[in-house]
Amino acid sequence: MAVSVDEAVSTRPARDRTPLARRFGGRGRSVLEVALLTVLAVVMLFPVLWMIETSIKENRDVYAIPAKFFDFQVTLDHFKDVFVASGGGRSTLSAAFLNSVVVAGASTALATVLGVPAAWAYSRFAVKAKKDQLFFILSTRFMPPVVVVIPIFLMYRQVGLIDTKLGLILIYAAFNVPFTIWMMKGFVDEVPAEYEDAAMLDGYTRLQAFWRFTLPLLLPGIAATAVFALIFSWNEFVFAIFLTSSDSVRTAPPAIAGLIGGTTVDWGLVAAASVVFALPVLVFAYLVRKHLVAGVTLGAVRR
């Protein structure tokens, strides 16, 4: 889980405006480092490039041996297949994407609504055993989530949450709340409590002071935190595949995985679906890239 978060950050490092030569301390070193970085970048990016290429290749080019890198027929048929069923009408994949949007969106909203006020409270108030409580909250993220799949499955079966979007929303929110609290607490700590004190002296209640003064200042932090939560919920695979079975509930990750298997694999469709699946995350990460870095380096410097 946390791994997906880290990846989202490390693939887009902060842009450094220092001249290249100076940053690497001398031209000779810089050439070597650039070469190494290029190799690394190619290794890292090749699967992505290949996925994009495959998604726009004709089927015969996809299976061509030797593989065609450049001279292939470009087609958007695979993308059409992602959204439109072969017989016309909506495809199951498109339904899965819609489910993903609903589940990721709702669970993120829920985690934010619960986590931000909690973070505010932990930041502002003298709570008994505050450190222990925060550690307990964080400790729920220590284990890999897959550990609790079976217990969750059994519990969900008892209460009828198996194969429901609500079930997925709740479990994703449960994993995102601790993360939201911890990340948002950093942001709240950065906003001087004096704003709220001043507002309270000016005639507002504590909650109004939070709502009208602190919250607007927290919006960038909330956006960054929500994107992390969104990326987690969007990418989540294990719970999705264990807790859902019907096409009307299944989210995109298990749906795309479901394309592989059977006797023939339509790699063009798999690649196209993956591209469509990856796009929202890339767009979001791009939009809040500054805050992503800010969120990660938060608290490193005392104001």
Next chain:
Amino acid sequence: MAGIEVTALHKRYPDGTVAVDHVDLSIRDGELFVMLGPSGCGKTTTLRAIAGLERQTTGDIRIGDTLVNDLPPAERDIAMVFQFYALYPHLRTRDNLAFPLRAEGLPKAEVRERVDEAARLMRLGPLLDRRPRRLSGGEQQRVALARALVRRPRAFLMDEPLTNLDAELRADMRTEIKHLQGELGTTMVYVTHDQVEAMSLGHRIAILNKGRVEQIGTPLEVYDRPASLFCAAFIGSPPMNLIEVEVADGKLRSKDGLVFTPPPGLPRDRRLVAGVRPEALEVTEPGAERSVPARLVSAEWLGDEIIYVVDHGGRHDVRVRMPPTVRFAADAPVGLRHIGGTPAVYDVSTEELVA
């Protein structure tokens, strides 16, 4: 306007730390009252309790005739200025000033009038249309003061308002605050850890330490007769010299031969320490009348004065304030003598003033 009565104020946090330990303060109407102490002494907590931002564990707070224990901050009719100014970052100066008035629901015309008045008082005219981000620290603090003024509150509470300004600006603002308070005649409670600020501003000063009041008095009283060893060490720069003394032949004598006139009513059977200000000592040529032999350890040349550190054979070196014209070479043998009146005398075991 109103005085503020704090009775047996006690604040204990959930983790058990006692921030304020049964503090009694009686702040008069129209007084500029300074609470002074090192960080963690409880001065800010006391102020926040008066403001209503912090609920005391026990004890009463009265503003004027009103018992305000259970009133929210907004209903206490006070204004507070914070160390970090706390100007609303998304509002221009004008709206920052108008904000508390609009919150009160005053008619527009009056809001405008009061904002203009406060802006005139604090000379904010050219800054009215800027946002806090585009103001310097000093300007922000002036806006914060103006925002407190527009309310026309019964009392001002100032929480280290000058700490974040540079030295020169701090001196200017200090004068400005003192002048303003005198002009408006509003009760002001001013918290600081800076003794110079406290001495220059306060009508009276309360020195706090570890949640308790060590001394309350005018700046002169506090300077001349610190009520405890803590106050003696805290007020004055360089601080008071604390010299161990004994009563003998109707005089106070230190082990190395310094002689002081004893204050009346001195107990005989206790270990005593005399508090001697650096200006109540004098460095002389060796062998001068009434002087004891000593040696210069170092000299700090401050321009308008010289602080000599002198080893006179006592347990601690003493500091002596001399005019810049009197110069001795470092490490030179000199004389040391007392030129002031009766020193303050403290009991070593209770650390309190005995006479």
